[in-house]
Amino acid sequence: MxxxxxxxxxxxxxxxxxxxxxxxxxxxxxxxxxxxxxxxxxxxxxxxxxxxxxxDRKLQKLRLHIDVTATDREQDAELERLLALGATPVDISQGEVSWHVLADPEGNEFCLLSGRADP
Structure with missing residues (x-):
């Protein structure tokens, strides 16, 4: 088990x-x-x-973060939706990549991956 x-x-x-x-x-x-x-x-x-x-307030980059993938729209449309909900872009010097690094309203980093996931 x-x-x-x-x-x-x-x-x-x-x-x-x-x-x-x-x-x-x-x-x-x-x-x-x-x-x-x-x-x-x-x-x-x-x-x-x-x-x-x-x-306690967040002081540094998280050692564990959440990755999300849109289920019903393209990545660009999902990025706009997440930004409208209150996410903010984060630059962690990741360079040219296929995902977007964002932060939730308290600054916790998460990634929006490309492609689509099953709902």
Missing amino acids: ASRITELVLDCTDPERLATFWGEVLGYEVLGRGDDWAEIGPPDKRSTLLFLRNP
């Missing part, structure tokens, strides 16, 4: 804000919330994102 990832936990200063942002990015629904946390996930709840309030 093996393990599987059931939750990815992100410390943040505003759990509700990040849950809203990532819920829109991924098409996830809010599964629960409290004063210091919010959890989102797909309807099957197989793997969720849990946002926990932490007063």
Whole structure:
């Protein structure tokens, strides 16, 4: 038997804000919330994102980040949608690549890959 990832936990200063942002990015629904946390996930709840309030601000590039791929549009259209949701472009000196490095509203880096993923 093996393990599987059931939750990815992100410390943040505003759990509700990040849950809203990532819920829109991924098409996830809010599964629960409290004063210091919010959890989102797909309807099957197989793997969720849990946002926990932490007063510490992000100070450096993350050692672990999320990669996303559009399911129903081309990369350029998805980039525009993510920027409209509050993502910002990030330059980490990656050079000429096929993906876009972005940051969520709290500055956590993530990548928008090219191509399409199955919904």
